[in-house]
Amino acid sequence: MDNDASEAIDLALTKLEGQRASHVDMMGTTPFAALAHVQRPGVVAVVLQNNAMRITVVVDYHEGGWRVPTMLTGSRRNTAARALETGPMGLQAKSMKKVRWPSTDPKRSTPEHYWFTLTGLAAVDVDHVVVTSDVDTFRAVPDSDGVVLALVEATDTSNSAIVVHTRDGREVLAGP
Numbered sequence: 001m002d003n004d005a006s007e008a009i010d011l012a013l014t015k016l017e018g019q020r021a022s023h024v025d026m027m028g029t030t031p032f033a034a035l036a037h038v039q040r041p042g043v044v045a046v047v048l049q050n051n052a053m054r055i056t057v058v059v060d061y062h063e064g065g066w067r068v069p070t071m072l073t074g075s076r077r078n079t080a081a082r083a084l085e086t087g088p089m090g091l092q093a094k095s096m097k098k099v100r101w102p103s104t105d106p107k108r109s110t111p112e113h114y115w116f117t118l119t120g121l122a123a124v125d126v127d128h129v130v131v132t133s134d135v136d137t138f139r140a141v142p143d144s145d146g147v148v149l150a151l152v153e154a155t156d157t158s159n160s161a162i163v164v165h166t167r168d169g170r171e172v173l174a175g176p
Contacts, residue, residue, distance in 0.1 A: 005037055005039040005044045005046075007066055008039075008044040008046070008059040008061075008066045008068075009034050009037055009044065009046045009059075011059060011066050011068050012046050012048060012057040012059050012068055012072075013032055013033075013034065013048060015057075015068045015072065016032050016048055016055060016057070016072055017031060017032060019072060020032065020050070026052075027050070027052060027053055028050040028051045028052030028053055029050075029051060029052075030050045030051040030052075031050060032048040032049065032050045032053075032055070033048065033049060033050065034046050034047070034048055035047040035048065035049045035054070035147060036119075036143060036147050036149040037149070038138075038140075038149050038150070038151045040151055040153075042060060042061045042062075043058060043059070043060045043061065043115060043151065044058070044059045044060075044066075045057070045058045045059075045115070045117050045149060045151040046059070047119055047147065047149055048074075049077060050077075051077070052076065052077055053074050053075065053076060053077055054074055054075060054076075054077045054078070054093075054095075054119070055072055055073065055074025055075075056074065056095065056097055056117050056119050056149070057069065057072055058097070058099040058115050058117060058151070060115075069099065074095075075095055078092065078093035078121065080092060080093065080121075082121055082122075082123065082124060082145070082146045083123040083124070084123060084124045084125065085123050085124070085125050085166075086122070086123040086125055086126055086164055086166050086170065086172050087123070087172075088172065089174065090120075090129075090162065090163075090164040090172040090173065090174025090175065091120030091121060091122055091129070091148060091162075091164060091174050092120060092121040092122075092123070093119075093120055093121045094118070094119070094120040094174065094175065095118070095119045095120065096116065096117065096118050096119075096175070096176065097116070097117045098114050098115070098116055098154070099114060099115045099116075099117070100113070100114035100115070112155055112156060113135070113153055113154065113155055114153075114154055114155075114156075115151060115152070115153060115154070116131070116133060116151075116152045116153075116154045116158070116160050117149070117150065117151055117152075118131050118140075118148065118149070118150040118152075118162060118175075119147070119148065119149050119150075120147075120148045120174075121146045121147060121148070122142035122146045122147075122148050122164065123146070123166075124146070125166045125167050125168065126142050126146070126148075126164055126165070126166055126167070127141075127165050127166060127167045128140060128141045128142075128165050129141075129142070129148050129150060129162065129163070129164050129165065129174070130162075130163045130165065131150040131152045131160060131161070131162050132152070132160065132161045132163075133152050133153065133154035133155070133158040133159075133160045134154070134155055134157065134158045134159070135153055135154065135155055135158070136152045136153040136154065137152070138150045138151060138152045150162075159176065160175075160176050161173070161175075161176070162174040162175040162176060
């Protein structure tokens, strides 16, 4: 199985750029670029960003190839300055998304499991962020700009928890 993350990222970029070409007024004038990505077995989450928007895309490996969702949604790019210390919300510009594909089980209309993504901007004092569901845990370390990306498998009954861990030992509940 050849499931290199770069191929998945390129497919997501190509699809998004096709949409941007038709909606420059809404989606910005500059091309999207990959800001961060996480690869887990059979799936890649990538944060794509340009001058106007930030979009998280989850691409899965299915039947020998990467599959990009038909609908890609995101939010306006937050231009707020990165905080020095973690506040009571835990993360700035926090965005969460649930992604699932049609069930391969003919008895179910939707699969029991889905992928949960978290993106956000961590304050300078953040050491790491832990996202936990009832079936999975992911530890994300902010990049040099403070961007956090986490990808966790979850179920319909999951109540995902997000905890921001600071360098001074504090733990701040940041959601779901």
